[in-house]
Amino acid sequence: MSKLASTHRFNLRKAWIATIILAAGMIMAACQEQSTPPSGSQTSSTTAQSPAAGALKIGSLLPATGDLSSVGQPMLAAVPLLVDKVNQCGGVNGAAIALVPNTDDQTDPTAGADGMTKLAEVDKVAGVVGSFASGVSSAAAPIAVRNKVMLISPGSTSPIFTERAKKGDFQGFWARTAPPDTYQAQALAKLAFDKGVKKVATVVINNDYGVGFEKEFVLAFKKLGGTITNEAKPTRYDPKATTFETEVQATFGSKPEAVAAIAYAETGALLLKTAYEQGLSKDVQILLTDGSKSEQFPEQVGKTSDGKFILTGALGTVPGADGKALEQFVTLWQAKFNKPPVEYAAQAWDAAALLALSAQAAKTNTGEGIKSKLREVANAPGVEVSDVCEGLKLLKEGKDINYQGASGNVDVDENGDVVGVYDVWRVEADGTLKTIGKVKPQ
Template sequence: MKKVIQPWFVTSFLTSKSLKPITATTILCLMSACNFTSRSASEKSLKIGALLPLTGEISAYGIPMQKTAKLLVDTVNQCEGVLGSPVTLVNADDQSEPQIGAEAMSRLVQVDRVSAVIGGAGSATSAASVDIAVRNQVVMISPSSTSPTFTERAKKGDFKGFWYRTAPPDTFQAPAIAQLAYQNNYKRIAILGVNNDYGKGLIDAFIPAFEKKGGQVLNKANLALYALNASNFDSEVRNAFGKNPDAVLLIDYSQTGGQVLKSSYEQGFLEKIPVILSDGLKDAKLAERVGKKADGQLALSTAASLIGTVPSSRGPAFSAFRTRYQQAFSNQEPSIYDPNTWDAAAIIVLATELAKSTKGEAIRDQIPQVSNPAGEKVSDVCQALSLIRQGKKIDYEGASSSVNFDAQGDVQGSYNVWTIAKDGTIQIKGNIQADRFDSAKP
């Protein structure tokens, strides 16, 4: 057996009796920070990490995303795998907590020695984890982290090309929301939202886009923001709705957002003032979370108006993906970011096959070659793998979009307009095509 030589600080911590016990995760983080990477990147078998919230606030999105990632891996393994070997999916639950996500990322890259990671789901978790991935030369593709911060950091070269995402950034969603407000003659808006990377990123992009159209944010100087783990939202609700706006923009996820809407209903605002909903609130259980009135009707059934935006996730391969998903999961419909998750995993396996290597830097370099227009358009992942093995160039067209990445690892945004019907079901009302909004432009 080959003798393993421990870095000096690991040996010290393990042998010293004078120091308090240290966790394996802490040791891994120290190794990562000091660049003591021992990943066996030359291994032929591809390992992909899935850094997703399987418990906690946004687990409603993470659980189906994990199922989708596994479905892609199972599909690929049924058509010869990658580089002639089966692909392994290593699951890590970030528990919807950024710090736990960072610790899980350290385990994925240092213990499991994955070559690429699907995730994180929430922008805050991705922000806490991406530097660990970059430092260890591991590709990270998020299906749903939409904060504009990643674009700005990518422009500075912080990610060295290891960061991608298959959901468009909020620099696209923000002008889509502004356009939606303009179409509905909402000129005076108050903002109510979660105080994290997702909420702040979307707010920072929305305000200048909305003001450019002549709109006014009534509580701009004192935004109604709350912590993700808050238990009472009454004062923040009064802050926003009490300004008597044309509409309130609510930016949140379904679990907490449902409680915010419940407070809005209980205070008598929801029946009088329209609400614009962000993509994180598009969940079939949202109306259930808000609750019912005394007469048994859903509280949301009497709302003045509820409309929102969400990435369309209807790429060239969506229909085939939907059919495969329903066959695998008892006729269930795919959730909001499932097509994006499918594409994230597909891009990783295709780039690995083209690279003929499981090294992270080799995979990184081939991602633009399999996803951007240059070769034969192909949507079926097994067909795409076959073409690559034949030495042919491909242009993968995904379930969520055409998956054409720009220099920052972003895809362009097209958004559906959605609403909640009186019976609590979600309905799509239309589509908005939005260009990226750059506040630095005149």
């Protein structure tokens, strides 16, 4: 073989290898652009479309990983589902919504702040559905305000947001479709008292969610005539803790009839498992909340030596859904995923719907425009509509609407808050979670 021929074959081989590497890189990049779909869900086709110039661009900041992943992951599909529906009926302001794949906040304020910065300053979104954890939303909100991005949370329930809104911290760029824990704490207190419990100890995750809930629960339970056995020295645990011997001794050692554990799933499971292993939780009623409600939670806590679930009989509360759009939403979700919607999916759907409707009402696809019309489309007066496409049609005709959501009527007040109803759930002997009723704040 001549030297020239050898060199020519070598150059062809280098070009062939380079082509393969380039193709592989393009495939990997395309894969990375897709958000990881929640268990049992499908990725929205909307994320693959090229956005029209000036189209409404929205994103989500929700926990696919971390302490709230078992609650957050299953609800990730709600936003793409709403966007697909809107785009099928013509989009917003004459163009399809451009949906940025979910940004995983990792149930961590630092990661959430980084994610919000990316959404606002790199992706240039006008609105965001998120976050779920109150601590993450606290970190993300100032970034949203600074960049004039409308942030609507489907699950951050800490009362601290009401207080901050009253101080003017959010300048109107904050709202939520889940009611604040001021109400859920009252509902849990009423549930406990109605069950004959008069002495309760609290153990809470030491963040905006846990401490805010604890404060309201203590006030509500004492108002009913109950006693908080560890009120003088409340038990609060580090969100990054991995051992809980001290915390369970302090909580269960105060001899309560029930323990209200305001916790997230991963750390809450370790805490309650530790209490059982130390023999402290026997004959003590466990009270739980939305932060730990997931199908995996009883399994995470574990079983007794004779194979029974430790959490059997535990009771909890969670924001329910009773809106006029609920039936339509449930039908759409079941047709797509062949299962009923998970908790907070309706709230996430409503959050995305409010972003779309507000932008259409404002006739501009900006965060400032959304903010200016949010309460107008959510509240009376106006034609009551539960179908988002019908709402968009009326707005295009210049009519006022009053959106009735899947989670509730989503009447947003001046602090960005809504009022809701609460489901009561119980851990059954087989480890499943069963909704056994509803309870309203006292």
